Amino acid sequence: MNAVRQWSERLIGAVPIIGLLALWQAIAMSGLAPPALLPTPGVVFARFFQQLGSPAFLDHAAVTLYRLFAGFMIAVVMGVTLGIAAVGSRAFAAIVTPVVRVLAPVPKIALYPALTLTLGYDDASKIALVIADAMFPILLATYQGASAVEPKLAWSARAAGVSPVRTLFTVVLPAAMPSVLTGARIGLIISCIVVFLAEMITSTDGLGHLLMRAARNFQTVDMFVPLIAISMLGLMLNALFNLVRRRLLRGFPEEK
Amino acid sequence: MIAIEGVSKRFDAARDRRHLALNDVTLSVAEGEFVSILGPSGCGKSTLLYIVGGFVEPTAGRVLVKDVPVRGPGPDRGPVFQEFALFPWKTVLGNVMYGLQQGGVPRAEALARSRELLTMVRLSAYENFYPKELSGGMKQRVAIARTLAYRPNILLMDEPFGALDAHTRTGLQNDLLHIWDKDRKTVLFVTHSVEEAVFLSDRVVMMSSAPGRIKQIFDIDLPRPRSRAELLLDRRFQDYVVEIEKMFDDTAQQAPA
Incomplete structure (x- = not known):
């Protein structure tokens, strides 16, 4: 019964995606844009699957995945640590809050030229940009979630003789996990976008670089392939994320 | 075992919204004694328990446990909350x-x-x-x-059975007395059920609200171990319940609801 419903839900979810592809197909065939500039989805996907067999293309995808994943993981560690510390210590919160308020709205992409100058054109500058952008939603979600944890959970630990710091990490953080993971999910999506953007601006490798190279050479089919690739990477990471999430949130009430 | 000395607690939500939850409460509880704190909602009975637990600081006064002032939570005082807090x-x-x-x-x-x-x-x-x-x-x-x-030597129970249906509640009261009879820990038990307080306790402390303070203390002189079925037929049990219930009604009516 459940499996049937799950599959029917997935089928319903596929409808808008098929609709989008159909719209793309319709525009491509309508003659609004010449076929040389706007290829049909069929041609693009054919090229995408062909590229999956190309080691050079896979290398570019791997580079992007590495930057994305490294940046995201560091952002999670930093965001969660800073968020929890701010809940645990008023003094620390007093220091962090104004910094967050000032830095969070800054378009981090504007820092990218400075990052490339200081960290170079390789991985470091891109990872730094991903961290800068992905960290804030994770930090804010952790702070909000941990602040809202029922105090009696922490009291129960403190009464058992557990120190305030240990209580923070063994009770408050796990109790805030649903909120932390919501922030992390947003951070993951931002990471996908930002790593691609950074590679489009200045890079010698990665999916974003492939897109720009194709665009400069009027290779319109190859221009769309990296987009499909980053979307697929996002899907894969999201599936992985859900796996981790289900494991971490076992025992919490279901959301639906 | 527990000495609550002149404890007051004021909550300052804003300058014009100050609330005196507890006013000069003094109470001492002997080792192995089962004491219930009874009162209308908002009388500060839970706050008093949290102060003994070291979770909340009093505005004035102090709490001594085994002659040592309470400065925070500790494993000598084990809380049980209405919300379970698992x-x-x-x-x-x-x-x-x-x-x-x-x-x-x-x-x-x-x-x-x-x-x-x-x-x-x-x-x-x-x-x-x-x-x-x-x-x-x-x-x-x-x-x-x-x-x-x-x-813990002391159990601090904050309306532990308040969220349960009547049947489960009486079942757990029996369980609690059974467990308690084994080593007779000191228990502070907050409740708003008169019958529950009388059934479980050696003493019932009645509080009145706004500001919360102790109105009267009743000694419950009933034999232990107690059995619910027997006590319900016991005239003395019924008298205690009626007497305290009456006082409770008077107290609740004075409260600003």
Whole structure:
């Protein structure tokens, strides 16, 4: 019964995606844009699957995945640590809050030229940009979630003789996990976008670089392939994320 | 055992919204005594319990436990809350073991002690369940086992059976008395049920609200061990309930609701 419903839900979810592809197909065939500039989805996907067999293309995808994943993981560690510390210590919160308020709205992409100058054109500058952008939603979600944890959970630990710091990490953080993971999910999506953007601006490798190279050479089919690739990477990471999430949130009430 | 000396607590939500929750409360509880604190909602009875627990600081006065001033929570005072406050990400066994493991008790020993407690609260078949999979009565039994695990001398129970249906509630009252009879810990038990207070306690402390203070203390002179079925037929039990109920009604009517 459940499996049937799950599959029917997935089928319903596929409808808008098929609709989008159909719209793309319709525009491509309508003659609004010449076929040389706007290829049909069929041609693009054919090229995408062909590229999956190309080691050079896979290398570019791997580079992007590495930057994305490294940046995201560091952002999670930093965001969660800073968020929890701010809940645990008023003094620390007093220091962090104004910094967050000032830095969070800054378009981090504007820092990218400075990052490339200081960290170079390789991985470091891109990872730094991903961290800068992905960290804030994770930090804010952790702070909000941990602040809202029922105090009696922490009291129960403190009464058992557990120190305030240990209580923070063994009770408050796990109790805030649903909120932390919501922030992390947003951070993951931002990471996908930002790593691609950074590679489009200045890079010698990665999916974003492939897109720009194709665009400069009027290779319109190859221009769309990296987009499909980053979307697929996002899907894969999201599936992985859900796996981790289900494991971490076992025992919490279901959301639906 | 517990000496509450002139404790007051004021909450300052804003300059014009100050609320005196407790006004100059003094009470002493002897070792092994079961004392219930009874009062209308908003009389500060839970706040008083939290102050004894060291979770909330009093605005004035102090609490001594074994002649030592309370400066924060400690494993000599084990709380049990109406909301159970179980850790949702831990199994039943994980919840009970938590305090022991954090306290550095070797795993095998913590496991043995936790299983023993789960057997005592009749939940050994549920050790791998998560709290969300249990009924309210079962959750509260887990919470009681979790608190008993670190062997507090004093139990601080904050309307522990308030969220349960009448049947489960009386069942747990019996369970609690049964457990308590084994080693007679000192218990402070907050409730708004007169019958529950009389059934369980050696003394019932009646509080009045706005500001919260002690109105009267009743000594409950009924034999132990107590059986619910017998007590319900006992004239003295009925008299206590009627007398306190009457006083409770007067108190509640004076309250600004």
